[in-house]
Amino acid sequence: MKVRVLILPRRGLLDPEGRAVREMLRDEGFPIKEVKVGKVVELEVEEGADVRLIAEKYLVNPLVEEYVIE
Amino acid sequence: MKFGVCVFPGSNCDYDTYYVIRDLLGQEVRFVDHNTRSLDGFDCVVIPGGFSFGDYLRAGVLASKTPLGHAIVDFAENGRLVLGICNGFQVLTELHLLPGALLRNEGMNFLCRDVYLRVENNSLPFTRSFEKGEVIRLPIAHGEGRYYIEEEELRKMEEGGQVVLRYCDREGNVNPTSNPNGSVGNIAGVCNRSGNVFGLMPHPERACEDLLGYRDGIILWHSLIA
Numbered sequence: 001m002k003v004r005v006l007i008l009p010r011r012g013l014l015d016p017e018g019r020a021v022r023e024m025l026r027d028e029g030f031p032i033k034e035v036k037v038g039k040v041v042e043l044e045v046e047e048g049a050d051v052r053l054i055a056e057k058y059l060v061n062p063l064v065e066e067y068v069i070e
Numbered sequence: 071m072k073f074g075v076c077v078f079p080g081s082n083c084d085y086d087t088y089y090v091i092r093d094l095l096g097q098e099v100r101f102v103d104h105n106t107r108s109l110d111g112f113d114c115v116v117i118p119g120g121f122s123f124g125d126y127l128r129a130g131v132l133a134s135k136t137p138l139g140h141a142i143v144d145f146a147e148n149g150r151l152v153l154g155i156c157n158g159f160q161v162l163t164e165l166h167l168l169p170g171a172l173l174r175n176e177g178m179n180f181l182c183r184d185v186y187l188r189v190e191n192n193s194l195p196f197t198r199s200f201e202k203g204e205v206i207r208l209p210i211a212h213g214e215g216r217y218y219i220e221e222e223e224l225r226k227m228e229e230g231g232q233v234v235l236r237y238c239d240r241e242g243n244v245n246p247t248s249n250p251n252g253s254v255g256n257i258a259g260v261c262n263r264s265g266n267v268f269g270l271m272p273h274p275e276r277a278c279e280d281l282l283g284y285r286d287g288i289i290l291w292h293s294l295i296a
Contacts, residue, residue, distance in 0.1 A: 009246055013218070014252065016178045041127075058135070061164075064171045064218055 003045055005055050006068045008038035013064060038065075071295055073099040074112040076142070076158070083119035083155065087275045091116075094278055095291050104138045114151035114294060116140060117158030119273060120210070129172065129214045130160030132151035139165055151195055151294065152267045156212055159259075159269030167267045168260055169227060170219035176252025180213040184273060187249055187258055188238040190232045194249045194261055196268045199293040206240040206286035210250065210258075215271040217253035226256060235259035235270055268274070 009015040035039035060067045073091045077084050091099040111173040120162030123132035146152045146167050154162040189200040235258040239248040249256045251284030
């Protein structure tokens with residue numbers, strides 16, 4: 001089974017990469033409110049793998065990041 | 071004193087650090103491989119700068135999960151001295167030996183230049199040869215040095231003297247202009263509550279000889295053996 005962990009900078013934290021992309025898109029004329037740049041970790045796992053534990057203990061730093069498992 | 075210099079795949083300031091300890095301090099020093107499980111016999115362990123494991127996932131996180139990472143935690147919990155420089159500072163936050171996290175510089179650029187720093191706490195084994203409030207000059211070289219900690223936690227750190235170094239100007243003024251990377255409180259270096267673990271973004275090992283144009287770094291190293 002394939003699982004994706006989407007990791008984004010935590011809400012309210014400065015995301016300079018997202019800001020740079022937002023400014024570029026605005027300069028190109030798009031009506032952009034906000035951009036966040038994060039990363040995707042794709043895991044191929046066996047039945048029973050604790051993806052939440054993997055995410056929280058290894059993939060994500062909860063002090064500065066938030067995540068979604070899909 | 072017996073020093074260990076940690077070597078992870080991607081460490082690149084390990085030889086500079088080794089050289090300063092052996093040739094300039096005249097102390098016993100050994101490299102410590104990332105598969106090492108025990109640091110018995112050492113008095114101080116240094117995690118040098120570089121890009122351990124290519125900075126994959128987050129800077130310092132993969133190094134923190136190695137056998138050596140676990141050994142550093144045991145070593146620190148026994149009250150031994152641990153110094154993390156640049157990537158070493160990032161490793162120490164990922165090991166939760168130091169509070170906070172280090173994020174991408176606010177301006178997105180990799181910064182390679184000199185900075186002025188104000189010594190806020192000179193009661194540590196790492197800083198006791200400095201004066202409190204002294205302004206020193208060291209080089210920085212990092213892309214992810216923006217120190218972040220939540221406000222409430224920062225307040226506790228300030229009260230406990232855990233903020234050790236702040237970016238400042240030549241006169242010692244701490245302000246947004248003297249903040250190279252957007253760190254909260256202009257923080258460049260912090261210690262743990264008991265003061266035996268210290269991490270900083272600037273590179274004291276690169277500032278130890280007149281030939282290189284600096285002397286302030288060697289004072290930090292001298293503090294350790296004073």
